[in-house]
Amino acid sequence: MSAKKPPYFRKLSRYYLWYTGCFALFLVALALLEQEGMPRLWIGYIFMFATIALYATIGVIARTSNVTEYYVAGRRVPALFNGMATAADWISAASFISLAGGLYLYGFDSLAYIMGWTGGYVLVALLIAPYLRKFAQYTIPDFLAARYGGGAGGRGGPVRALAVGATIVVSFTYVVAQIYAVGLIASRFTGVDFSVGIFLGLASILVCSFLGGMRGITWTQVAQYIILLVAFLIPTIWLSAKHADNPVPQVAYGSLLPKLAQREAQLAKDPREEQVRAEFRRRADEYTQRIAALPASWEAGKLEAQRALAEVRARNASLGEVRQAERDLNTYPGSADEARTVWQEQRDANLARARPPEPHATPFPGATDAESDKRRNNFLAVVFCLMFGTAALPHILMRAYTTPSVNETRVSVFWTLFFILLIYLTIPALAVLAKYDIYTSLVGSDYSTLPTWISYWANVDKVSPLVNVTDINGDGIVQLAELAIDADVLVLATPEIGGLPYVISGLVAAGGLAAALSTADGLLLAISNALSHDVYYKMVDPGASTQKRVTISKLLLLAVAFIAAYAASQRPADILSLVGAAFSLAGSTLFPVLVLGVFWKRANHTGAIAGMVTGLMVCLWYMLRASPTLGGSLDASWLGIQPLAAGVFGVPAGLLATIVGSLLSAPPSQANLRMVDYIRAPEQES
Template identity: 80%
Template sequence: MNAPAPIGTREKTQRYFRRLTRYYLWFTACFGLFLAALAILEKEGMPRQWIGHLYMFATIILYATIGVVSRTSNVSEYYVAGRRVPALFNGMATAADWISAASFISLAGTLYLHGFDALAYVMGWTGGYCLVALLIAPYLRRFAQYTIPDFLAARYGGGSGNRGTAVRALAVAATIVVSFTYVVAQIYAVGLIASRFTGVDFSVGIFLGLASILVCSFLGGMRAITWTQVAQYIIILIAFLIPTMWLSVKFAGNPVPQVAYGSVLPKLAQREAQLARDPREQAVRARFQARADADAARLAQLPHSWETGKVEAQHRLDAARAGNASLGEIRNAERALLSYPRTADEAARTWTEQRAANLARAQPPEPHAEPFPGKTREESDIRRNNFLALVFCLMFGTAALPHILMRAYTTPSVHETRVSVFWALFFILLIYLTMPALAVLAKYDIYTAVVGTDYASLPTWVSYWANVDKANPLISIVDINGDGVVQLAEIAIDGDVLTLATPEIGGLPYVISGLVAAGGLAAALSTADGLLLAISNALSHDIYFKIVDPGASTQKRVTISKLLLLAVAFIAAYVASQKPADILSLVGAAFSLAGSTLFPALVAGVFWKRANHAGALAGMAAGFLVCLYYMLHTNPILGGSLDGAWFHIAPISAGVFGVPAGMAVLVAVSLLTAPPPRASAGLVEHIRAPE
């Protein structure tokens, strides 16, 4: 049993906790005053763009200030915040680290678009954190090192330097691949939010956000990131709850959305049934079906249809110029020619995507609360299987994310780690239990306040968000049947816009829209901070210090970590500026890779003494390769085809094959090779010993 802390130490810890509480209460009060001041300025006529600039720059300056105040060159402070973060605050920091841009921006929109099926994200991510609490986090804290590769190298090295080096190197590679994929999604979201709310170019927005990330993580490492993330969680919570509570009061007369939206669901179901039977809706859907049929006909006649279409596009432009058409008509013809597929292969991809989009809009609305709807039993079973596969991948991926597991090292004791996991789960659930409510309330608002409205009377937020990105409109409402009335099938909405537009959908002032954008920015920055630190620490501590230069001074180790962090941050920013994929796709890939590569080795390392060096190496490699192969084989973005999917499982759930493969290979190879040395078994006994 651990000896109780001396009375003097407990008093010092309590004073430290009270001081932190006082600081963050003052911060919350000042943030409230800042919101009130902006509300007054908006009422006095301050332009929207200025409010957006104030939000963005005020929050970035705040995070940078915390980074400057928390700067350090001490190894323990830089890597693990001195192992003195109280459980409550570590829970808040972990929640901020966890609630990424995908959670804050995309999840509510995904629930809006896909209904019950999207609950897989809520269940998977929340359930994954339960696995962290039960299987891994407390045992890592007892190990008391700095990184995840540290643990795996010690557990599977067995006293042999070469063995430990091989496992460490493979764990570092996995950490980099997983964390880099995830951080690109966060930096992409930073650019998205900055460009939409300040009017700057997307790439400029990325580097503005990157400046805030670097000041925090570069100067103070884990110490600066921890205290910044606590402040960011407060902003995230306020930003998410205010508009959702407003919608809850508006439609249910109850300010507790998690409870109130249950009374709105039956009303939404009734409205969905009305729209499914509406003759005007059916007429619009028939037009989309006709477009899909036309796309299918063009695909069947390739390459002849591509050649004919290109000639027709050129003839339309020539006719517009020769017939003295208006400048707008000529420009439309020019754009049509420029956007026409350049090759027959490109035409095949483009028309296939168009056909899929038209077919989707030709379908009647699916009931939001109905689980796994499908025209046939087989289709319903496929959706159910994909739901369960996604939950599986997100759970096991969560339990192996290096930047989340690193936070287990920052608390004063194993007991504090267990308590901090409870607080983290509590703070995460405050947001995650609200997201389904937001999706239902916003959907009911749109289905009743927008659908059936005259085009001349559309809410102002529709035109605003339609013009934010004219190349890829976030919302599009086009009068397909020409009756002057909005039909549901005429609305195309990007899921990422829902959370950001919720204040305006609910009729709240723009100052709340800016607050929501600040919350989304905080979510992206907080996760990006942790991910970049996980990568740089793995490179500086596990590669440079443990392998290249074991005699390096503490000052040199921290300096190397900072330089590597800069390099990784700029590479990630460059990749994000290329807009590689949507946020949820990138995040889903990271979770599948993390679960497939690291989870089997971590859990076996804690609970199975017989797991050895050869088994760990083989299991990590097998899990990674199976997961990567399935992604490349089935994901159209990566050159694959859904026709090759196993059991109709979507590419985002590749980990459902990678995790079992990694675990099976680890077990088989461990049993077929020599048992691990006594040192490895001793480490297992140490980390699992009673407190």
């Protein structure tokens, strides 16, 4: 540790202590203004634009054109702060927004995400991060090109090109999910259209990453971590104290699970619940009959939609009825094949709502042993993919380059795990607390007394409502089967579910925004750096000046950001599915060549090419084969493994191809062998 580090560390600590204190005063001031009657919409605007202005200010202050500062923050970020920044980079919209919602909907099965992501970071600490820091370059393709392409100064050729391609595919898939979350939050708390909210969020992303690169992103992410931690803990602690008389969520979690199980058993036997479930079974049967009668049923349905529109127009019906009939016709499947896909999805959705609530804490529940085994297989497959995908994510591994030394990188990984666990150990508790609140307070209540948060969230996205409550059996009482909540909504709605002041809802939205923006910043920088450094500088124009390299990176970052925003505005899938796909792709393509490059000297150029291509192709092929969204079918899956866990086949295929390709070709050069010896040798502190 250098002599100059302690003063720098103390200065940073002082800055962020002041920042935390000012943020607390900001919350108190907004709470007082709410008590005085400030409109909710204003509070949403203040939270949205105040946090964006804060991040923009940090980005402006941290602006730089220095290559080392722009790519790796000058390699002088202390371990504690690098841990906070990495945790913010890591706790994405999927963790902050969707994971608790997944646990609410699917119970024990969704613990696979927590186990996989946390275990994956252990792999990062043990297998990759310290060795990357000792290599001391800028990007992951840099490392792979040097390891497999003829020394640290080599261009790497196909290996570098493939690594760049993998970085772009993985990071782009991941960043679309983050920008989707930004649009979701912005539209809910400012009232703007979903697509407009996406492009509003880009302002904060771009001002940090565009002006300051890794330097600006790092100091912004530390500030974002503080916000997202406070935002996640306050409503969870409140619900914990409310339902368990204990402010420690992790302790309340255990005491509340038996009560939740008892309530689940009551709802499973409730006659009114069975009425609603029977109606959903009837609707599912109707879709089954339509599918069986294709293509005649599609033609008859289209004629019926056309007749319905003509009828409402002929009788001068209300504008609302006319628009609904037009919408029904416009959204009607365009062909018999499209109808089959749409009706199968609707049939499956109705069948899912026809099932009684599953016990939250029961591992792999199923009507038969085969169904239970299928769920267990998927659980283990998801854990596997997330672990190995985590250990290969370019935007996370890049942070290993930002610390002053190898030892600081190791310490930084410890701090990262600590800061991640503060959130991850709370997420399962939040899911149970929110579920118990809904099952006991909302279910069984009168429709005339529905809480306002339901109508708020139902109107955020009118194309695909995030919350839907419909009186299916007409008794005027809310049944559990009549309630549909999107996984991406639960955390954002938790303060309103728990009866907290609206200012806490704004705080949680700010936390979700911080989680999405912090990860999006890192992902966009990973893509633009790969294109500018590895493609433009290393492969196109090696004589480019440092100023030109940074300028190219900034321009590419702008282009990628707008393309990703457009993709997110098309609502490609739910956040958790997009993120799962990114992890499978990362693990299949990059993990085998990264870990074998460090620990197996015989791995060579040919093996690396074979491993990356094979891993990517197997992973993509399985996703296309088994994903209904991509034109495949779940019936074509292997062992019932869901498409987002395609990495369970891609990672072994990539490892095997790397080994076979290396053994069937010439051994690596002496320069490659010396490099392996160097990065694995005990480090000498500078």
